[in-house]
Amino acid sequence: MDTFYEQIISVKKTGKSWAAIIGIWLLALVVMAISFLLMGTMLSFIGVFLFAGAIYGAYKWTSRFSVEYEYIITNGTVDIDKIMAKSMRKRMTSFELSDVSRLEKYNPSAQINGNFSAKIIACNQNDPNAYLMVASRQNNGDVLIVMSPNDRMKSAMVKFLPKYIANSAFK
Numbered sequence: 526m527d528t529f530y531e532q533i534i535s536v537k538k539t540g541k542s543w544a545a546i547i548g549i550w551l552l553a554l555v556v557m558a559i560s561f562l563l564m565g566t567m568l569s570f571i572g573v574f575l576f577a578g579a580i581y582g583a584y585k586w587t588s589r590f591s592v593e594y595e596y597i598i599t600n601g602t603v604d605i606d607k608i609m610a611k612s613m614r615k616r617m618t619s620f621e622l623s624d625v626s627r628l629e630k631y632n633p634s635a636q637i638n639g640n641f642s643a644k645i646i647a648c649n650q651n652d653p654n655a656y657l658m659v660a661s662r663q664n665n666g667d668v669l670i671v672m673s674p675n676d677r678m679k680s681a682m683v684k685f686l687p688k689y690i691a692n693s694a695f696k
Contacts, residue, residue, distance in 0.1 A: 529599050530681040533608075534648050534673055536592040546587045553583035594647040596678060598622075601685035603660075605647050605670065617645050618668055620660040622685035627659035628694050631671050642666035648673035656695065 538546075556579035563572030588610035594617075597604040605617045633651055637644075642665050648655050655673045662668055674682065679695045686694055 527600055528681060528684070530597070530678055532596045532675055532678050534594045534596070536594065537649050538590060539650070542590045546590055549583050549586050553579040594672075596647070596672060596674060598678065598681050598685075603682075605645065605672065607647070617647060618643065618662070618670065620662050620668065620670075622660075622682055623687060624661040625658055625686055625690055626661060626667070627657070628686070628690050629657050631655040631657040637669065639667065639669065641669045643668045645669065646671045 557576050560572040560575035560579065563569060563575065591610050593608040593611070595604075595606045595608060595614075597606070601622045602619065603622060604619045607615045607617050609615070631652075637657070639659070641659070642662070645668065648671060652673045655671050658670045658672065660668055660670065683691050683694050
């Protein structure tokens with residue numbers, strides 16, 4: 526019987542992201558003001574395009590700050606996708622749970638030592654339910670993943686983890 530579980534995590538906006546969003550819209554307002562000035566001259570055609578482009582560009586840029594992560598477990602394979610603006614999807618990583626060499630509670634203030642080919646944080650930065658996982662990928666080296674699975678995902682993961690990790694996983 527096939528095993529399939531999925532979970533979506535919404536990332537909360539930080540102060541930096543709110544500042545960037547406000548900055549983008551302020552820049553758009555400046556461009557719109559300049560386009561109003563151009564609308565009264567011979568360049569009114571360009572002014573209309575600048576006005577519409579400023580609104581469209583600001584909307585597209587700020588919608589990229591709406592980020593979700595999707596965890597998918599299919600028969601022991603974990604796929605982590607990043608979903609931006611509920612319309613664009615990007616595969617962050619894919620690995621086998623049997624290749625996990627480390628699983629522990631994530632502490633954001635702790636120093637993580639190791640030579641990793643990628644570091645992926647697929648949850649909110651200060652999530653108290655986050656776990657750190659190190660997995661080996663074929664031909665790509667080790668990858669460090671920080672994720673926040675719910676209880677259903679945890680029970681699905683334990684089935685496929687190596688026994689020496691599964692015995693102490695998610696405790």
